[in-house]
Amino acid sequence: MRTRVVIADDHAIMREGLKSLLEKKGVDVIGIAKNGREAIELAISAHPDVVMMDISMPDLNGMEATATIRQKVPDTKVIALSMHSSKHIIDKMFTSGASGYILKESAFEELYDAIKEVNKGNFYLTPSIARMYVDYDGNMVKALGDLPVSKEISKKEREVLQMVAEGEKTRDIAEKMSVSIKTVESHRRNIMKKLCIFSIAGLTKFAIKEGIISL
Amino acid sequence: MRTRVVIADDHAIMREGLKSLLEKKGVDVIGIAKNGREAIELAISAHPDVVMMDISMPDLNGMEATATIRQKVPDTKVIALSMHSSKHIIDKMFTSGASGYILKESAFEELYDAIKEVNKGNFYLTPSIARMYVDYDGNMVKALGDLPVSKEISKKEREVLQMVAEGEKTRDIAEKMSVSIKTVESHRRNIMKKLCIFSIAGLTKFAIKEGIISL
DNA sequence: GCAAAAATCAGGGTTTTCCCTGATTGAAAT
């Protein structure tokens, strides 16, 4: 039986392009949503096998829409389609009940694979991201359900992050916080590990996105 | 004769989807680029009629790439394909030499219209944006060419700035630009002097504000 | 054509970040 899919994305060109590609592969695109709210309505009324869910959408984002769909239509699986590869977001997406996560940078073939896998009841994770969840021996670090790995950064780390993103040097941060340079370095390192962001530029962007600093 | 098009976008799924849609319409997609640098190379080697240029791309953004292509291959027209509708960015795109500007929220039909118009030598502006350039009497507010731009930093400096703001290291930037580390250091130093911004975090914020990179 | 600006790089120095291991204390959770 043909797989029945709903596409949710705020960009029309992306929706239409993806529809075209999926139909070439014999996938039935039975619905199109331009925000999370529409996606929920479609999932409830049409009971698709899979929803391809963009995360950043106006009105109601993909994260919340996923949670609602999984709750109201448990048979419908959700694959997150994202621009971002931040662990933070991925964790949230899986705890919201997504069965797959792929990047828009991924080739379409990968997206197609993801649909097939998820439709079989499996999970799918973009290979480049899967590494984050795997230790050196190749074992899953955590089961994909109970990820307390969504490491929220601590209070002090947040303080340091803010000052780093504001362009302060380690020495000045240490002074302002009345701790040693080593401590600030420790914090910065831990922040980077937790967020999987390994540059000042990246931390700055993260801080802006999270509202820790403003532009 | 069939229209020959190059697509430049950092998301593979968008590239493939757009290609699929254009080919259905009988447009020849003769090349695919995943950043500005590749777009320039393709424009020079393949002389397409039109380049569909995403603005925010890693390495070398659509703005810079457009300027270079317009300069080196004047017969090739560029249509900007953007998520943003800020006047600031649109202005810059047109001063860089773009012939069209459409949003990713636009329907594909509009994109197709834009290609046809631009190929005839006309300009195309997404209707929702066109309003910004028109006054109450329906006249163009500005000629689409002489918009004032405060270009403090040079082209190469801008390139370096983008990669710095993307979190790239000096060595990697040097490699991508095929110059020595010393040169990149020079550029970075000059940028900082010119902008009076003396931290990576500050440069990152500046780059975001200026639309050189996106969040 | 000429001067200014941009782009290129060298050499050599200081400072800072980045990365590792490892340790102590205290608080919070189970």
Place this chain on the structure above:
DNA sequence: ATTTCAATCAGGGAAAACCCTGATTTTTGC
């Protein structure tokens, strides 16, 4: 009560960024 985690810091090394001076070659503007 035990473990986990936050917060604190040390030592030491490698890499990268930062800063200065100065020089050559192209490009570009007038």
